[in-house]
Amino acid sequence: MWGLSPSDNNTQINNFKAAHGQTFPSAGTQGGGPAAKNVVIAGQNFYGYPTYSVICPDRTIHFDVCWPPTLSCFNNYIGQCTPPALIADFTADNLSPGIGETVNFTDLSTNSPYAWSWTFTPSSVTYVGGTSSTSQNPQVQFNSDGNYTVKLTATNAAGNDSETKTNYIFVNGPTVADFTADNLTPGIGQTVTFSDQSTYNPTSWLWSFTPSTVTFVEGTSASSQNPKVQFNGTGNYTVELTATNAYGTDTETKSNYINVSLYCNAIGAFNFMYISNVQLGSIDNSSGQSYYADYTYLSTDLEQGQTGVEITVENGHVYGNDDLGVWVDWNQNGSFYDAGENIVCDVNNGGQGIFLFDVPADAIEGTTVMRVRIKYNGSDCGDPCGSATYGEVEDYSINIVASDIKIDVTVFLEGPFNGFNMNTSLNNTLPLTQPFNTSPWYYTGTETVASIPGTDIVDWVLVDIRDALSVDQANAATRIGRQAAFIRNDGRIVDLEGNPILTYTTSLSDNLYISIYQRNHIPVISGISPTPSDGVYLYNFSTGEGQAFGNADGHKLIGQNVWGMFSGNSNGDNIVDDSDKNINWLNEVGLSGYLSSDVNMDGQSNNQDKNESWLPNRGKGSYVPD
Ligand SMILES: [Ca+2]
Ligand SMILES: [Ca+2]
Ligand SMILES: [Ca+2]
Ligand SMILES: [Ca+2]
Structure with a gap:
């Protein structure tokens, strides 16, 4: 504390204080005035009445220094006081500049420093703006990236002081790309979050995966900083990140970084709630708590498209808030x-x-995995992957088998139709192996019989089933089943044993359409899609015009309320035209046997076939979509 007698006129005192940066009140008084305040000498409060004194900051005191109290008078005494110590300090206007960017340092040292010395470690800096290492407020550019420690030594009359700020300035340079992932061994479809670890604040990112069979999810993309990625195949994935900032671009490649397994890991914990029994089909498995248990050696069959399948899960230690999730791949x-x-x-x-569930009609045939998880107290039934704090996970196998489609079809052939039923003149000459392995069908089925299953069999037919939204879309590509069968004299199509139900091992997504081929009649397709009754699709082409697609152009009224397939189509294609006559009929006319041009199917090829069957139907064509 500097002090002057308050008996002096205030102007003089205030001038003195201002000249010396003094803000404290002065102390002391001329004799007879009030006692000095806040003055302690040698540990004792000072109660004297000094006159015209100078009190130094270290509280040494000079009495009666002069009269009148002028600046020139006091200066000598003031000079005898120890000057105030300095405390060095500084700040900078940018603590994370880029290389070459100018940073302004500001001296904050106290008590009137008059000299400065700046030191940077490392020393790779350039002073700009006419400043130097001895400027009070230097302007500095940094020449390389990384951390810089800054030291200021400031000096005043009392001596000097240093302030060191370690790693005070971080200089951004070219980014160095790097990254991590939160799961290096995910299952297929499990979301992996990648975290950018690139240095020096990159501003753009490009991720690439090899193989490229990945899906970016949750709104992220290949250019996100922290993408979320699902892997679509098993095996090793190499991950590459290219990061860019204002100073450069860098690529980090981690070979075979992510190893994707077929199914993700999943596990629960603690011996509270657990799966004590699972029943599904032929699976009935009781168990204790094992956090995770692999019961994939237990399997049950489910049919494609099967509905209302029942699964029962029991919890060995129920808490009210337990959750249950079941998944099937x-x-x-x-x-x-x-x-x-x-x-x-x-x-x-x-x-x-x-619980009840349906098997999708397009569930893939063969063995797949079902996962069951019980966990505690969530707002969801859990994730099929990963760990839960409580509960258990169990895996089982399900064998998906194709569902059967059974059809019971009646159709008549114009050629052998006799007004009541169909003649069986060819029964003795029918081949024992399906006859559709040639043009135009090229059907490769191996249907063979030891003997024709009944004397009422008229001929072989080839029966397609097709799966389409509408009959006009039911082209060959929609065919989901095809088999050779026999047609009986009452129009019923029967299998190789003579049973009137044909079974196809397949499943249906949309609507079922049935098409019938015979060697020398025009093929037909069902005009409407039948619905199953007791598991069998019943269909009769003969009962109406609309039963065949194309109506009266698609098939023919051949008797009293009986519709049948057009005859005359010797070569079995989709149209009755001259080639049926000129090639097939002309080659065979006069012959007997199992003949293509014997379109009325009486065992002989002759003028009757041409004149009564071929000629009236000449120009008729099939409505079965190609
Ligand atoms: Ca269990
Ligand atoms: Ca799946
Ligand atoms: Ca033809
Ligand atoms: Ca004939």
């Missing part, structure tokens, strides 16, 4: 995340019960 891609694969999702409901 219907498309057998190793992931439980596909649409429709979470077949049971029961939340806050004891984690057990009996």
Whole structure:
């Protein structure tokens, strides 16, 4: 504390204080005035009445220094005081500049410094703006990236002081690309989050995966900083990140970084709620708590398109808020995340019960995996992957088998139709192996019989089933089944044993259409799609015009309320035209046997076939979509 007698006129005192940067009140008084305040000498409060004194900051004091109290008078005494110590300090206007960017340093040292010395470690800096290492407020550019430690030594009359700020300036340079992932061994379809670890604040990113069979999810993309990625195949994926900032571009490649397995890992924990029993089809498995248990050696068959399948899960230690989730990998891609694969999702409901689900018609045939998880107290039934704090996960196998389509079809052939039923003149001459392995059918089926299953058999037929939204779309590409069968004299199509139901091992997505081929009649396709009754699609082409696509152009009224397939089509293609006569008929006319041009199927090829069957139907064509 500097002090002057307050008895001096205030102007003089204030001038003195201002000249010396003094803000404290002065102390002391002329004799007879009030006692000095806040003055302690040698540990004792000072109660004297000094006159015209100078009190130094270290509280040494000079009495009666002069009269009158003028600046020139006091200066000598003031000079005898120890000057105030300095505290060095500084700041900078940018702590993370780029290389070559100018940073302004500002001296904040106290108590009137008059000299400065700046030191940068490392020393690779350039002073600009006419400043130098001895400027009070230097302007500095940094020549390389990384951390710089800054030291200022400032000096005043009392001596000097240093302030060192370690790694005070971080200089951005060209980015160095790097990254991590939160799961290096995901299952197919499990989401992996990548985290950019590139240095020096990159501003753009480009991720690439090899193989490229990945899907960016949750709104991220190949140019996100932290993309979320699902892997669509098993095996190793190499991951590459190219990061760019204002100073450069860098690429980090991690070879075989992600190893994708067929099914993700999943596990629960703690011996509270657990799966104590699972029943599905032929599976009935009781178990204790094992956090994760692989029961994929247990399998049950489910049919494609099967509806109302019942699954029962029991919880060995029920808490009211337990959750149950069941997933089946219907498309057998190793992931439980596909649409429709979470077949049971029961939340806050004891984690057990009996549930119904449907097997998708397009579930892939063969063995797939079902995952069951019980966990505790969530707002969802859990994730098929990963760990839960409580509960258990169990895996089972499901064998998806094709569903059967059974059809019972009646159709008449114009050629052998006699007004009541069909003649069986060819029964003795029918081949024992299906006759459609030639033009135009090229059907490669191996249907063979030891003997014709009945004397009422008229001929072989070839029966397609097609799966389409409408009959006009039911082209050959929609065919889901084809087999050779026999047609009986009452029009019923029978299998190789003579049973009137044909079974196809396949499944249907849309509508079923049935098309019938015979060697020398025009093929037909069902004009409407039948619905099954007791599991059998019943269809009778003969009962009406609309029963065949094309109506009266698609088939023919051949008797009293009986519709049948056009005859005259010797070569079995889609039209009755001159080639049926000029090639097939002309080659065979006069012969007997199992003949293509014997279109009335009486065992002989002659003028009757040409004149009564071929000629009236000449120009008729098939409505079966190609
Ligand atoms: Ca269990
Ligand atoms: Ca799947
Ligand atoms: Ca023809
Ligand atoms: Ca004939």
